[in-house]
Amino acid sequence: xxxxxxxxxxxxxxxxxxxxxxIARKNIIAMMLGIELILxxxxxxxxxxxxxxxxxxxxHLMSLFIIVIAAAEAAVGLAIVIRFFQIKETxxxxxxxxxxx
Amino acid sequence: xxxxxNDYLNQFEAHQKAISFISELLGFDASGLITFLVFATAxxxxxxxxxxxxGLGTYAERKISADIQLRQGPNRVGPYGLxxxxxxxxxxxxKEDIFPAQADRTLFNLAPLLALIGVFATLAVLPFSSGLTLxxxxxxxxxxxxxxxxxxxxxxxxGYSANSKWSMLGGMRGASQxxxxxxxxxxxxxxxxxxxxxxxxxSFVESQGGFPHQWFIFHNPxxxxxxxxxxxxxxxETNRAPFDLPxxxxxxxxxxxxxxxxxxxxxxxxxxxxxxxxxCGVAAAAFLGGYKVPFDLGNGVVFVEKLGLPxxxxxxxxxxxxxxxxxxxxxxxxxxxxxxxxxxxxxxxxQVMTICWKYLxxxxxxxxxxxxxxxxxxDGQSIWEVLSHMGGGAHxxxx
Amino acid sequence: xxxxxxxxxxxxxxIIGAAGVVFSKNLMHACVLLLAxxxxxxxxxxxxxADFLAASQLVIYAGGVVILMxxxxxxxxxxxxxxxKFGIEKIPGMGSTKTYVFAGFSVLVISFTIxxxxxxxxxxxxxxxxxxxxxxxEKIGTLxxxxxxxxxxxxxxxxxxxxxxxxxxxxxxxx
Numbered sequence: 031x032x033x034x035x036x037x038x039x040x041x042x043x044x045x046x047x048x049x050x051x052x053i054a055r056k057n058i059i060a061m062m063l064g065i066e067l068i069l070x071x072x073x074x075x076x077x078x079x080x081x082x083x084x085x086x087x088x089x090h091l092m093s094l095f096i097i098v099i100a101a102a103e104a105a106v107g108l109a110i111v112i113r114f115f116q117i118k119e120t121x122x123x124x125x126x127x128x129x130x131x
Numbered sequence: 132x133x134x135x136x137n138d139y140l141n142q143f144e145a146h147q148k149a150i151s152f153i154s155e156l157l158g159f160d161a162s163g164l165i166t167f168l169v170f171a172t173a174x175x176x177x178x179x180x181x182x183x184x185x186g187l188g189t190y191a192e193r194k195i196s197a198d199i200q201l202r203q204g205p206n207r208v209g210p211y212g213l214x215x216x217x218x219x220x221x222x223x224x225x226k227e228d229i230f231p232a233q234a235d236r237t238l239f240n241l242a243p244l245l246a247l248i249g250v251f252a253t254l255a256v257l258p259f260s261s262g263l264t265l266x267x268x269x270x271x272x273x274x275x276x277x278x279x280x281x282x283x284x285x286x287x288x289x290g291y292s293a294n295s296k297w298s299m300l301g302g303m304r305g306a307s308q309x310x311x312x313x314x315x316x317x318x319x320x321x322x323x324x325x326x327x328x329x330x331x332x333x334s335f336v337e338s339q340g341g342f343p344h345q346w347f348i349f350h351n352p353x354x355x356x357x358x359x360x361x362x363x364x365x366x367x368e369t370n371r372a373p374f375d376l377p378x379x380x381x382x383x384x385x386x387x388x389x390x391x392x393x394x395x396x397x398x399x400x401x402x403x404x405x406x407x408x409x410x411c412g413v414a415a416a417a418f419l420g421g422y423k424v425p426f427d428l429g430n431g432v433v434f435v436e437k438l439g440l441p442x443x444x445x446x447x448x449x450x451x452x453x454x455x456x457x458x459x460x461x462x463x464x465x466x467x468x469x470x471x472x473x474x475x476x477x478x479x480x481x482q483v484m485t486i487c488w489k490y491l492x493x494x495x496x497x498x499x500x501x502x503x504x505x506x507x508x509x510d511g512q513s514i515w516e517v518l519s520h521m522g523g524g525a526h527x528x529x530x
Numbered sequence: 531x532x533x534x535x536x537x538x539x540x541x542x543x544x545i546i547g548a549a550g551v552v553f554s555k556n557l558m559h560a561c562v563l564l565l566a567x568x569x570x571x572x573x574x575x576x577x578x579x580a581d582f583l584a585a586s587q588l589v590i591y592a593g594g595v596v597i598l599m600x601x602x603x604x605x606x607x608x609x610x611x612x613x614x615k616f617g618i619e620k621i622p623g624m625g626s627t628k629t630y631v632f633a634g635f636s637v638l639v640i641s642f643t644i645x646x647x648x649x650x651x652x653x654x655x656x657x658x659x660x661x662x663x664x665x666x667x668e669k670i671g672t673l674x675x676x677x678x679x680x681x682x683x684x685x686x687x688x689x690x691x692x693x694x695x696x697x698x699x700x701x702x703x704x705x
Contacts, residue, residue, distance in 0.1 A: 032537050032577060035652060040541050040574065042644060044567070046637050047548035053633035054552070056626075059602050063551055063564050066595065070571050073583075081578040085661055087669050091678055093575075093583050094670070097590055098685045102692035104595045108602040109696035115606040116702065163531070238558065269665045270585045277588025284565065284592065287600050291558065303604060306597050313593060330667060 037078035044071035058111050058121045062104065069100045136173045137166050139262030139450075143443055174265055177254055181405050186216035188404035188465070195466065196473045219397075226393040231293055234390070238292035242285045243391070243398035249281030250402045253409045258332040260422045260453035261430075262446075271331040272320055275413065276313070279368075282406060283309035286370070286377060286387050289399065293390035301386030305377030308483055309368055315491040316364035319357045322495075322502040323347060323417045326354070326511065332413075336421035341428075341456075348418040350513045353501035358418045360495050362464075365410045367483065369403060372472035376480055411464035412457070419460045422453035533577055540573025557603055565596045579663040582670055 044067050051064030073093035080089030115121050140146045154161040190205065190213065197204025205212035230236060256271040258264045268274055283306050290302015324330055326347060327338040339346050348358045367374040378386030388399050415421055426433070434445035478486070509517050547567025554560040568591040575584035674682045 031534050036537075036541070037574070037578070038648060038652075040544055042641070042648070043545050044548050044571075045644070046641050047552050049640055050552050050633045050637045053636050054629045056629065057557060059599060059606070060557055060560060063560055063599065066564060066591075067548055067551065067567065070568060074571055074574060077575055077578060077580045077583055081580070082660065087666060087673060090580055090583055090666060090670055091673055091681075093580070094586060095681060095685055097583075097586055098689060101590050101594055102688050104598055105692045105696040106699070108598055109700035111602055112605050112700045121606045235556075235558065238562065241562070268581075270581050270667060273582075273585040273589065277585055277592060280589065280593030280597075283597055284562075284600070287597060288558075288562065291600070291604065299604070303601070306601070310593060310597055 034078060034082040037074065037082070041071040041074045041078070044068070044074065056123050058114070058123055058126075059108070061123065062107050062111075065103065065107075066100060069096055069103075072096055135264055135266045136262065137169055138267075140169060142446075145443065170265070173263070174255075177259075177265060178251055181251070181254055181408065182401065184408055185401045185404040186220065187213075188408065189219065189400065190216045191465070192404075192469050192472075195469045199470070199473045223394050223397040228395075229390070229392045231295065231390045233294045235292040235294065238288045240395075242289035242292060243395045243402070245288065246282050246285035246402040247398050249278055249285060250406045250409065252278040252281070253406075256332055257409060257412050258336055258416050258421055259457055260450050261333075261336075262450045263454065264333070267331055267333045269329070269331050271333070272324065272335070272413070272417075273330050275409075276317055276320070279406065279409070280309070280313065282402065285402075289391070290377075290387035293387075295390050297383040297385070297389045298387050301377045301379075301383045301389070304480065305370060305387055308370070308374065308376060308487075311484065311487045312364045312367040312374075312491075315360055315487065315495040316368060318492070318495040318499055319361045319364070320413075320417065322354070322357055322499045325499070325502055326350065326506060332416050332421070335417050336423060339420045339423055341420065341423040341425035343420075344513070344515050345423075346418060346420040349515075351502070351505050352514070353498045353505060354418065356494060357498045357502070358414070360491050360498065361414055361418070362467075363486070364491060365414060366468065366471065367487070369406045369410060371403075371407065371468055373475040373478050374483060375472075375477060376483055379477060381477075407468055408461065408465060411461045411468065414464055415457060415460035419464075420456075421460075422457040424449075424452045424456045428452050536573060537577045540570045540577060542570070543567070544570025544574060558600070561596060561599050561603065564599070565592060568592070568596070580666060582667045 048064040048067030048071065051067065052061050055061050055064070073096040076089040076092040076096070078089075080087060111121055114126060118125055150162050150165050153165065157164075193215070194204040194212070196202075205215040208214045208218045230239065253275050255265045256268050256275055258267075286305035286309065287302045290298045290300075290305065293299075323335060327334045329335070329338075335347075343349055347354050349355065366372075370377050376386075377383075378388065383389065388396050391399060428434075428449060430446070430449050432445070434440050434448050435442055438445075440448075512520075544567050547563045547565075547570055550563035551560050551567065554563060568587065572584045572587040572591075575581075575587060
């Protein structure tokens, strides 16, 4: 039951859900939830390959770096969202159409 | 050696015999089933005892505060008012269950449960004695930090879902305070990890001794400071006074649980008291020698050799002594937490953040570097060993 | 037995949470469901013996990222009026039928591409004997400061940059 295929399927589901969220939503924060899902699916893939294919733990390190990147991305992204809301009073993605306000 | 409860029981012949007897009776290998049953029983007992301690915590809080303020405190229900918390529980269950209009019902129901889940999940790794630990995870303390941060989410959701200004302000204060104070607390725990060489609570306790001079708090000057950093951070993480900004009665009506009534409020209160106990236990295990008993009485060898008792009884006496040692230290810290609450005034919001980011975090980082240098320079010896090697008249230390 | 149970629970939590993030109409609920999904991922890590990874997942996501998301939701909405002074919608919708149809078609295309790519790999993959679990903490620590020390340092600089950058960007400016 616990096999590489099942892990890849779960990771695939997470990835697809993330893509769907990113395309369907028009709210910047909701889109960032999708990005988190996609990053997690990648990290899960790395860990699964480490367990079932080669066992040398490099995949775990890769997942760890992905988690670090996700944290940094969330911090900067949400700071940008908050700043954008201070300027425009909206977080609709279609309103972010100007380079300079 | 620190063991989980099943490993501990497997040492005894009687347990092995019981397993083989039950296996014959049932006709299949019952060791897995027995392991599960033992674990489930232990978990059930621990959770219930902890709920009881949480309930008694409210009683202790009222009694100690009454003592400090020269009052009587609860003294009507039961002997010395001991059953007061049961009466409170009955009162809470019988209260009207109010949902605020426009509240987010799902999250409103979820928040107290999330707080309780986060607190009870931490009990899995708390080392009560060398035999009574639900599981000796090799990443114990890391796991504890992770699941206890669920309480922050719960506080935030409780504040959001009630759809009230007071609740929302309290929830935002609570969440920001909890995630801010996680930084110094985690760095301080990291320095203990550095000294004990493992992330599990077993390795924390096993690298200390029974006497105060073998504890990590008196190991070197940096850990002495580190203990107080941890203690202050712990007060803030559990929203205890003087850091009880999330539920400041004089500013926000009651903070994030303003709109909660009845048993939902009760669950929040219970979670808070148990979390205080858990974090006091962590402080005891990381700094005050945990379950260690002086003269190595805890492993029970002395009772077997000197008094001629059978091995199983000697071991269990040792376990009881260890449990007593752990509970004594933890409950003493619990008393100090309550004492602090009824002694110091509440500080302002900006002062909370100032203390965290301008004082505690730099001090914790300084401690981490200092402990690294200490472990490197003196090969992990404590200050007493270093002084005794230097011979008699040396003063100071710290270098 | 126990591992299978944990695997089922984690996988169910993970997939249900992810589906909830897609279909929930409430941003706050979506955040909480994301938390559930990430806990499921942590459980999945635990099943395949990645203990350190599971704990990091709990610490970073439950303690950091999700609370940050909730904070951002609180700081960017919550007005009684639905439109601001520019006349645009203040609390934007969580997607309409049009966007969902578009997302559905894109997901179909992407998923068929991925499944096609995965199918080759799946056929060639044979399940061998798996090694027993052991603690990964020490090995990961050793790898981090020997073979991968450059990546480790770069990630620390990345985190520092993100910290400073977030503080500078989100700082309220006068005027």
